[in-house]
Amino acid sequence: MDTLKDLLPTRLFEVLEKAGICTTKQIIILSVWDIKKLTNLFNDDIKLLKNILSNNCSPVSISGNSLEDKNVAVKTGCASIDKILKGGFRIGTLTEMYGESGSGKTQIALQTAVYCGTSGCVFICTEDLFPVKRFNQISQYVWHDIKDTECKKNIFIEHLTEAHELISCIRVRLPKLLKFNKISAVILDSVAAPFRCENTNYVQRAEELKELAILLLNIAQEYNIAVICINQVTACFTGSDDVLPTLGLVWSNLISCRLKLTKTIDYRELTIAFAPHLSNAQGAKFIITKNGIEDMENILINK
Ligand code: ATP
Ligand code: MG
Numbered sequence: 323m324d325t326l327k328d329l330l331p332t333r334l335f336e337v338l339e340k341a342g343i344c345t346t347k348q349i350i351i352l353s354v355w356d357i358k359k360l361t362n363l364f365n366d367d368i369k370l371l372k373n374i375l376s377n378n379c380s381p382v383s384i385s386g387n388s389l390e391d392k393n394v395a396v397k398t399g400c401a402s403i404d405k406i407l408k409g410g411f412r413i414g415t416l417t418e419m420y421g422e423s424g425s426g427k428t429q430i431a432l433q434t435a436v437y438c439g440t441s442g443c444v445f446i447c448t449e450d451l452f453p454v455k456r457f458n459q460i461s462q463y464v465w466h467d468i469k470d471t472e473c474k475k476n477i478f479i480e481h482l483t484e485a486h487e488l489i490s491c492i493r494v495r496l497p498k499l500l501k502f503n504k505i506s507a508v509i510l511d512s513v514a515a516p517f518r519c520e521n522t523n524y525v526q527r528a529e530e531l532k533e534l535a536i537l538l539l540n541i542a543q544e545y546n547i548a549v550i551c552i553n554q555v556t557a558c559f560t561g562s563d564d565v566l567p568t569l570g571l572v573w574s575n576l577i578s579c580r581l582k583l584t585k586t587i588d589y590r591e592l593t594i595a596f597a598p599h600l601s602n603a604q605g606a607k608f609i610i611t612k613n614g615i616e617d618m619e620n621i622l623i624n625k
Pocket of ligand 1: 421422423424425426427428429430456459610611612613
Protein backbone atom coordinates (compact mmCIF):
# COMPACT_ATOMS: atom_id res chain seq x y z
CA MET A 323 0.00 0.00 0.00
CA ASP A 324 1.23 3.51 -0.79
CA THR A 325 2.54 5.63 2.12
CA LEU A 326 1.22 9.08 2.95
CA LYS A 327 4.34 10.56 1.38
CA ASP A 328 3.59 8.84 -1.94
CA LEU A 329 -0.07 9.82 -1.94
CA LEU A 330 -0.07 13.45 -0.82
CA PRO A 331 1.36 16.62 -2.36
CA THR A 332 4.73 17.33 -0.64
CA ARG A 333 3.50 20.67 0.73
CA LEU A 334 0.61 19.03 2.58
CA PHE A 335 2.65 16.04 3.71
CA GLU A 336 5.26 18.28 5.35
CA VAL A 337 2.65 20.31 7.26
CA LEU A 338 1.00 17.13 8.51
CA GLU A 339 4.30 15.60 9.55
CA LYS A 340 5.14 18.69 11.57
CA ALA A 341 1.79 18.46 13.35
CA GLY A 342 2.42 14.79 14.19
CA ILE A 343 -0.29 13.43 11.85
CA CYS A 344 1.48 10.47 10.26
CA THR A 345 -1.16 7.86 9.37
CA THR A 346 -4.10 7.55 6.99
CA LYS A 347 -6.29 6.44 9.90
CA GLN A 348 -5.60 9.71 11.80
CA ILE A 349 -6.55 11.83 8.78
CA ILE A 350 -9.77 9.92 8.19
CA ILE A 351 -10.82 9.84 11.85
CA LEU A 352 -9.94 13.46 12.74
CA SER A 353 -12.57 16.05 11.82
CA VAL A 354 -11.82 18.91 9.45
CA TRP A 355 -11.92 21.21 12.48
CA ASP A 356 -9.35 19.12 14.43
CA ILE A 357 -6.95 18.98 11.50
CA LYS A 358 -7.34 22.73 10.99
CA LYS A 359 -6.51 23.37 14.66
CA LEU A 360 -3.38 21.19 14.49
CA THR A 361 -2.07 22.31 11.10
CA ASN A 362 -3.56 25.72 10.22
CA LEU A 363 -4.37 24.35 6.77
CA PHE A 364 -7.27 25.80 4.77
CA ASN A 365 -10.57 23.87 4.69
CA ASP A 366 -10.18 23.14 0.96
CA ASP A 367 -6.74 21.60 1.55
CA ILE A 368 -8.13 19.39 4.32
CA LYS A 369 -11.02 18.24 2.14
CA LEU A 370 -8.54 17.45 -0.62
CA LEU A 371 -6.48 15.38 1.84
CA LYS A 372 -9.49 13.41 2.98
CA ASN A 373 -10.65 12.81 -0.59
CA ILE A 374 -7.26 11.55 -1.73
CA LEU A 375 -7.06 9.12 1.16
CA SER A 376 -10.63 7.85 1.07
CA ASN A 377 -10.36 7.21 -2.70
CA ASN A 378 -7.21 5.26 -2.03
CA CYS A 379 -8.82 3.14 0.72
CA SER A 380 -12.23 2.42 -0.80
CA PRO A 381 -12.73 -0.62 -3.03
CA VAL A 382 -13.25 -0.05 -6.75
CA SER A 383 -16.91 0.84 -7.15
CA ILE A 384 -19.16 -1.35 -9.29
CA SER A 385 -21.12 0.60 -11.85
CA GLY A 386 -24.41 -0.52 -13.40
CA ASN A 387 -22.61 -1.34 -16.65
CA SER A 388 -19.96 -3.49 -15.05
CA LEU A 389 -22.68 -5.60 -13.44
CA GLU A 390 -23.42 -6.86 -16.92
CA ASP A 391 -19.86 -8.02 -17.25
CA LYS A 392 -19.52 -11.78 -17.41
CA ASN A 393 -17.26 -11.79 -14.36
CA VAL A 394 -20.14 -10.95 -12.05
CA ALA A 395 -22.53 -13.52 -13.46
CA VAL A 396 -22.64 -17.21 -14.26
CA LYS A 397 -24.33 -17.62 -17.60
CA THR A 398 -27.00 -20.12 -18.52
CA GLY A 399 -25.99 -20.16 -22.19
CA CYS A 400 -29.53 -19.30 -23.31
CA ALA A 401 -29.38 -15.83 -24.89
CA SER A 402 -32.87 -14.66 -23.87
CA ILE A 403 -32.40 -15.71 -20.23
CA ASP A 404 -28.88 -14.30 -19.94
CA LYS A 405 -30.15 -11.04 -21.40
CA ILE A 406 -32.86 -10.45 -18.81
CA LEU A 407 -30.55 -11.64 -16.00
CA LYS A 408 -27.87 -9.16 -17.22
CA GLY A 409 -25.37 -11.87 -17.99
CA GLY A 410 -26.67 -14.78 -15.91
CA PHE A 411 -26.98 -15.76 -12.25
CA ARG A 412 -25.28 -13.07 -10.23
CA ILE A 413 -22.32 -14.07 -8.12
CA GLY A 414 -22.37 -13.24 -4.41
CA THR A 415 -26.14 -13.75 -4.23
CA LEU A 416 -28.69 -16.43 -3.53
CA THR A 417 -31.08 -16.92 -6.46
CA GLU A 418 -34.19 -19.06 -6.32
CA MET A 419 -35.85 -20.56 -9.41
CA TYR A 420 -39.33 -21.90 -8.89
CA GLY A 421 -41.98 -23.32 -11.17
CA GLU A 422 -44.31 -26.23 -11.74
CA SER A 423 -43.02 -29.69 -12.60
CA GLY A 424 -41.60 -29.84 -16.13
CA SER A 425 -41.17 -26.05 -16.42
CA GLY A 426 -37.43 -26.42 -17.05
CA LYS A 427 -35.81 -25.75 -13.65
CA THR A 428 -33.46 -28.73 -13.75
CA GLN A 429 -32.63 -28.17 -17.44
CA ILE A 430 -31.56 -24.57 -16.77
CA ALA A 431 -29.55 -25.73 -13.76
CA LEU A 432 -27.82 -28.46 -15.81
CA GLN A 433 -26.99 -26.14 -18.67
CA THR A 434 -25.61 -23.56 -16.22
CA ALA A 435 -23.41 -26.30 -14.73
CA VAL A 436 -22.22 -27.17 -18.24
CA TYR A 437 -21.43 -23.53 -19.02
CA CYS A 438 -19.43 -23.22 -15.79
CA GLY A 439 -16.93 -25.42 -17.64
CA THR A 440 -13.47 -24.96 -16.22
CA SER A 441 -14.75 -22.37 -13.68
CA GLY A 442 -16.23 -25.24 -11.69
CA CYS A 443 -19.64 -26.04 -10.25
CA VAL A 444 -21.09 -27.91 -7.28
CA PHE A 445 -24.41 -29.63 -7.98
CA ILE A 446 -26.32 -30.94 -4.96
CA CYS A 447 -29.32 -33.16 -5.73
CA THR A 448 -31.91 -33.83 -3.05
CA GLU A 449 -34.59 -35.52 -5.14
CA ASP A 450 -33.56 -37.69 -8.09
CA LEU A 451 -30.01 -38.77 -8.74
CA PHE A 452 -27.92 -36.42 -10.87
CA PRO A 453 -29.11 -36.78 -14.51
CA VAL A 454 -25.73 -37.81 -15.92
CA LYS A 455 -27.04 -38.76 -19.37
CA ARG A 456 -28.74 -35.43 -19.91
CA PHE A 457 -25.69 -33.55 -18.58
CA ASN A 458 -23.52 -35.43 -21.08
CA GLN A 459 -25.92 -34.69 -23.91
CA ILE A 460 -25.87 -30.94 -23.22
CA SER A 461 -22.13 -30.79 -22.58
CA GLN A 462 -21.34 -32.64 -25.81
CA TYR A 463 -23.34 -30.02 -27.69
CA VAL A 464 -21.77 -27.07 -25.84
CA TRP A 465 -18.18 -28.33 -25.54
CA HIS A 466 -17.99 -30.54 -28.65
CA ASP A 467 -14.45 -29.43 -29.39
CA ILE A 468 -13.17 -30.01 -25.85
CA LYS A 469 -12.28 -33.37 -24.35
CA ASP A 470 -15.05 -34.97 -22.30
CA THR A 471 -12.89 -35.28 -19.20
CA GLU A 472 -11.95 -31.58 -19.32
CA CYS A 473 -15.62 -30.59 -18.87
CA LYS A 474 -16.38 -33.09 -16.18
CA LYS A 475 -13.46 -32.79 -13.81
CA ASN A 476 -14.72 -29.42 -12.56
CA ILE A 477 -18.20 -30.50 -11.57
CA PHE A 478 -18.72 -31.87 -8.06
CA ILE A 479 -21.91 -33.82 -7.46
CA GLU A 480 -23.55 -34.77 -4.16
CA HIS A 481 -26.84 -36.52 -3.40
CA LEU A 482 -28.48 -35.84 -0.02
CA THR A 483 -32.07 -36.26 1.06
CA GLU A 484 -32.27 -35.16 4.70
CA ALA A 485 -32.30 -31.55 5.89
CA HIS A 486 -29.67 -32.14 8.61
CA GLU A 487 -27.32 -33.87 6.11
CA LEU A 488 -27.73 -30.99 3.71
CA ILE A 489 -27.04 -28.33 6.35
CA SER A 490 -23.99 -30.20 7.63
CA CYS A 491 -22.67 -30.57 4.07
CA ILE A 492 -23.09 -26.83 3.42
CA ARG A 493 -21.61 -25.89 6.79
CA VAL A 494 -18.60 -28.23 6.90
CA ARG A 495 -17.76 -29.97 3.64
CA LEU A 496 -18.67 -27.33 1.08
CA PRO A 497 -16.36 -24.59 2.46
CA LYS A 498 -13.46 -27.10 2.44
CA LEU A 499 -14.16 -27.92 -1.20
CA LEU A 500 -14.45 -24.25 -2.11
CA LYS A 501 -11.13 -23.43 -0.44
CA PHE A 502 -9.19 -25.84 -2.61
CA ASN A 503 -11.09 -25.75 -5.92
CA LYS A 504 -12.10 -23.10 -8.38
CA ILE A 505 -15.91 -22.98 -8.25
CA SER A 506 -18.20 -20.35 -9.71
CA ALA A 507 -21.64 -21.79 -8.89
CA VAL A 508 -23.38 -23.96 -6.31
CA ILE A 509 -26.69 -25.44 -7.46
CA LEU A 510 -29.22 -27.04 -5.14
CA ASP A 511 -31.92 -29.12 -6.86
CA SER A 512 -34.10 -28.80 -4.90
CA VAL A 513 -34.15 -26.90 -1.66
CA ALA A 514 -37.75 -27.94 -1.08
CA ALA A 515 -37.43 -31.73 -0.98
CA PRO A 516 -35.61 -32.10 2.38
CA PHE A 517 -38.09 -29.68 3.99
CA ARG A 518 -41.35 -31.30 2.90
CA CYS A 519 -44.09 -31.13 5.45
CA GLU A 520 -43.85 -34.68 6.77
CA ASN A 521 -41.95 -32.92 9.50
CA THR A 522 -44.71 -31.21 11.47
CA ASN A 523 -42.34 -29.39 13.79
CA TYR A 524 -42.74 -26.11 11.92
CA VAL A 525 -40.57 -24.12 14.31
CA GLN A 526 -37.64 -26.49 13.82
CA ARG A 527 -38.22 -26.46 10.06
CA ALA A 528 -38.19 -22.66 9.97
CA GLU A 529 -34.98 -22.59 12.03
CA GLU A 530 -33.30 -25.09 9.72
CA LEU A 531 -34.38 -23.21 6.62
CA LYS A 532 -33.08 -19.98 8.08
CA GLU A 533 -29.76 -21.61 8.90
CA LEU A 534 -29.48 -23.07 5.40
CA ALA A 535 -30.24 -19.75 3.70
CA ILE A 536 -27.74 -17.86 5.86
CA LEU A 537 -25.03 -20.47 5.25
CA LEU A 538 -25.63 -20.34 1.50
CA LEU A 539 -25.61 -16.56 1.41
CA ASN A 540 -22.37 -16.43 3.40
CA ILE A 541 -20.79 -18.90 1.02
CA ALA A 542 -21.96 -16.88 -2.00
CA GLN A 543 -20.41 -13.73 -0.58
CA GLU A 544 -17.24 -15.16 0.94
CA TYR A 545 -16.24 -17.22 -2.09
CA ASN A 546 -17.77 -14.94 -4.73
CA ILE A 547 -19.96 -17.56 -6.32
CA ALA A 548 -23.53 -17.76 -7.59
CA VAL A 549 -25.80 -19.92 -5.44
CA ILE A 550 -28.87 -21.20 -7.29
CA CYS A 551 -31.66 -22.95 -5.40
CA ILE A 552 -34.52 -24.70 -7.13
CA ASN A 553 -37.87 -24.55 -5.38
CA GLN A 554 -41.15 -26.36 -5.94
CA VAL A 555 -44.61 -24.85 -6.05
CA THR A 556 -47.75 -25.10 -4.02
CA ALA A 557 -51.34 -24.27 -4.98
CA CYS A 558 -52.58 -20.73 -4.43
CA PHE A 559 -55.65 -20.65 -2.16
CA THR A 560 -57.18 -17.52 -3.67
CA GLY A 561 -59.03 -19.55 -6.28
CA SER A 562 -56.77 -18.66 -9.23
CA ASP A 563 -54.75 -21.21 -11.21
CA ASP A 564 -51.54 -19.51 -10.19
CA VAL A 565 -48.97 -21.31 -8.08
CA LEU A 566 -46.73 -20.05 -5.30
CA PRO A 567 -43.20 -21.06 -4.32
CA THR A 568 -43.07 -23.39 -1.33
CA LEU A 569 -41.17 -22.88 1.95
CA GLY A 570 -43.01 -19.77 3.10
CA LEU A 571 -41.97 -16.36 4.32
CA VAL A 572 -38.83 -17.25 6.27
CA TRP A 573 -37.18 -18.54 3.11
CA SER A 574 -38.62 -15.78 0.88
CA ASN A 575 -37.15 -13.11 3.10
CA LEU A 576 -33.66 -14.58 2.94
CA ILE A 577 -33.20 -15.01 -0.80
CA SER A 578 -31.80 -12.15 -2.88
CA CYS A 579 -33.49 -12.89 -6.16
CA ARG A 580 -36.53 -14.98 -7.20
CA LEU A 581 -37.18 -16.23 -10.74
CA LYS A 582 -40.39 -17.86 -11.89
CA LEU A 583 -40.71 -20.49 -14.62
CA THR A 584 -43.91 -21.21 -16.48
CA LYS A 585 -44.74 -23.45 -19.41
CA THR A 586 -47.21 -23.32 -22.27
CA ILE A 587 -47.67 -25.81 -25.09
CA ASP A 588 -45.27 -23.92 -27.38
CA TYR A 589 -42.62 -22.55 -25.08
CA ARG A 590 -41.41 -21.97 -21.53
CA GLU A 591 -40.82 -18.60 -19.94
CA LEU A 592 -38.61 -17.26 -17.18
CA THR A 593 -39.79 -14.09 -15.44
CA ILE A 594 -38.32 -12.10 -12.60
CA ALA A 595 -40.47 -12.22 -9.47
CA PHE A 596 -38.04 -9.98 -7.58
CA ALA A 597 -34.40 -9.00 -7.93
CA PRO A 598 -32.90 -5.73 -6.72
CA HIS A 599 -30.59 -5.41 -9.73
CA LEU A 600 -33.01 -6.39 -12.52
CA SER A 601 -36.06 -4.89 -14.17
CA ASN A 602 -38.98 -7.26 -14.24
CA ALA A 603 -40.65 -5.87 -17.33
CA GLN A 604 -40.31 -8.77 -19.74
CA GLY A 605 -39.86 -12.50 -19.45
CA ALA A 606 -37.41 -14.66 -21.41
CA LYS A 607 -38.98 -17.25 -23.70
CA PHE A 608 -37.10 -20.46 -24.29
CA ILE A 609 -37.63 -24.00 -25.48
CA ILE A 610 -36.04 -27.27 -24.42
CA THR A 611 -34.43 -29.33 -27.15
CA LYS A 612 -32.00 -32.23 -27.15
CA ASN A 613 -29.19 -29.61 -27.10
CA GLY A 614 -30.42 -27.98 -23.90
CA ILE A 615 -32.34 -24.77 -23.32
CA GLU A 616 -32.47 -22.52 -26.35
CA ASP A 617 -33.64 -18.99 -27.01
CA MET A 618 -37.08 -19.19 -28.61
CA GLU A 619 -36.35 -16.28 -30.99
CA ASN A 620 -33.13 -17.84 -32.28
CA ILE A 621 -34.97 -21.05 -33.05
CA LEU A 622 -37.70 -19.18 -34.97
CA ILE A 623 -35.10 -17.14 -36.94
CA ASN A 624 -33.15 -20.25 -37.88
CA LYS A 625 -36.26 -22.13 -39.04
P1 ATP B 1 -39.54 -31.09 -11.67
O1 ATP B 1 -40.10 -30.08 -10.73
O2 ATP B 1 -40.47 -32.22 -11.89
O3 ATP B 1 -38.16 -31.54 -11.33
P2 ATP B 1 -38.39 -29.40 -13.72
O4 ATP B 1 -38.94 -28.02 -13.78
O5 ATP B 1 -37.08 -29.60 -13.10
O6 ATP B 1 -39.49 -30.37 -13.11
P3 ATP B 1 -37.06 -30.22 -16.11
O7 ATP B 1 -36.48 -31.54 -15.78
O8 ATP B 1 -36.16 -29.07 -16.08
O9 ATP B 1 -38.34 -29.94 -15.21
O10 ATP B 1 -37.71 -30.26 -17.54
C1 ATP B 1 -38.30 -31.42 -17.99
C2 ATP B 1 -38.71 -31.19 -19.42
O11 ATP B 1 -37.54 -30.98 -20.22
C3 ATP B 1 -39.37 -32.42 -20.02
O12 ATP B 1 -40.75 -32.33 -19.81
C4 ATP B 1 -39.02 -32.31 -21.46
O13 ATP B 1 -40.00 -31.54 -22.10
C5 ATP B 1 -37.75 -31.51 -21.51
N1 ATP B 1 -36.60 -32.37 -21.84
C6 ATP B 1 -35.81 -33.06 -21.00
N2 ATP B 1 -34.86 -33.73 -21.66
C7 ATP B 1 -35.05 -33.47 -22.98
C8 ATP B 1 -34.42 -33.87 -24.19
N3 ATP B 1 -33.39 -34.69 -24.20
N4 ATP B 1 -34.91 -33.38 -25.34
C9 ATP B 1 -35.93 -32.55 -25.37
N5 ATP B 1 -36.59 -32.12 -24.26
C10 ATP B 1 -36.16 -32.58 -23.08
MG1 MG C 1 -36.31 -30.92 -11.71
